[in-house]
Amino acid sequence: MSLEGEYDDQNIFAKILRREASAIIVHEDDDTMTFMDVFPQSRGHVLIVPKSPARNILEIEDAPLQALIVQVKRVAKAVEKALNPDGVFVGQFNGAEAGQTVHHIHFHVIPRYKGRDMGRHGEDRADDEALKKLADDIGIALSELD
Ligand code: 5GP
Numbered sequence: 001m002s003l004e005g006e007y008d009d010q011n012i013f014a015k016i017l018r019r020e021a022s023a024i025i026v027h028e029d030d031d032t033m034t035f036m037d038v039f040p041q042s043r044g045h046v047l048i049v050p051k052s053p054a055r056n057i058l059e060i061e062d063a064p065l066q067a068l069i070v071q072v073k074r075v076a077k078a079v080e081k082a083l084n085p086d087g088v089f090v091g092q093f094n095g096a097e098a099g100q101t102v103h104h105i106h107f108h109v110i111p112r113y114k115g116r117d118m119g120r121h122g123e124d125r126a127d128d129e130a131l132k133k134l135a136d137d138i139g140i141a142l143s144e145l146d
Helices: 012-017 062-083 128-143
Strands: 025-028 032-036 046-050 087-091 107-112
Touching: 012 032, 012 046, 025 062, 025 128, 032 062, 032 128, 046 062, 062 087, 062 107, 062 128
Parallel strands: none
Antiparallel strands: 025 032, 032 046, 046 107, 087 107
């Protein structure tokens, strides 16, 4: 999909938001949902999506983007608190040519650990039980933030 075109409400994140597809949810509020990436590039890879439909950062309205980026910051802090990584990657892709595979805007929060390379993008499926434990730990850390 190029940057031209329109939002397709059959994308997997839209289905997760409508509860038509399952996800291991870390947190939800009026504007955003945070859930575990099922093909994590490192232990604790989290995705944050806005509830309003937009394909990418070029399209999203300012108000939902503001809510989204504030939640991204909170999740990064919670990941740091829960998992004690050596660094935290925060990123997002716009358009297939840039590496975007799901065309509902989302931010990746990927903890990085010294000496461990980041896994390949969207390739190795994680064990659900391990993801649930990580989601619980990150969710608790989120609830304990100021
Ligand atoms: P993008 O390349 O669009 O930035 O990344 C999409 C991300 O969604 C990838 O990291 C991929 O692992 C993740 N992903 C793809 N399908 C699913 C799914 O069904 N559930 C969850 N939780 N993550 C998914």
